[in-house]
Amino acid sequence: MSEKFVSSTAPEPVGLYPHARRVGHLLFLSGVGPRKKGSKDIPGVTLDDEGNIVDYCIETQCRSVFENVRAILQDSGSSWDQLVDVQVFLTNMKDDFKTYNKVYAEYFADNQPCRTTIEISSLPTPIAIELKCIATIYDD
Structure with missing residues (x-):
């Protein structure tokens, strides 16, 4: 069984795919x-x-992407504390990792899913961070 979810509160996908499945x-x-x-x-x-891109603030982007993930989880019937795996894509590991890691620690102080952080050369839109996540979800 497979079910697709499109969040009513998160930004629209930039391609033909659901927010979550x-x-x-x-x-x-x-x-x-x-x-x-x-x-x-x-x-x-x-x-x-x-x-x-003229300038960017990785801290602001981190907080925004974490809130978008939270919205998708909630709209799909899961929650932040049910995250089990997070893959993080950064476009500038050298300059951004320390700040990203600090903000990540704030958001994941209680729930600590597995994490992989990967540096990539670019993302499809002019952003410096993207997350790919897996969470658990249970029926009530």
Whole structure:
């Protein structure tokens, strides 16, 4: 059995995919970035007129992406404390890891899922971080 979820509060996917898919008691989230719902605005990112990144704040992006993940989990019937695995994609490990790790520790102080952090050269939109998560989900 498989069920798709599209969140009513998280930003729209940038392609043809759901925010999450449930298979049994697992919920698989698609890649989640820091954009805001209903907007192309990216918290913590300043773009020039041609869409190139002029400046960014990784702390602001981290907080926004974590809140987007939380929204998708809640809208799908799971929750933050049911996260079991988090894959984090950063575009600048050298400069951003320390700040990202500090913010991550705030959000995951109680629930500590498995985590992998990977540096990549770019993401499909002008963002510096994206999360791919797996959570548990149970019927009431």
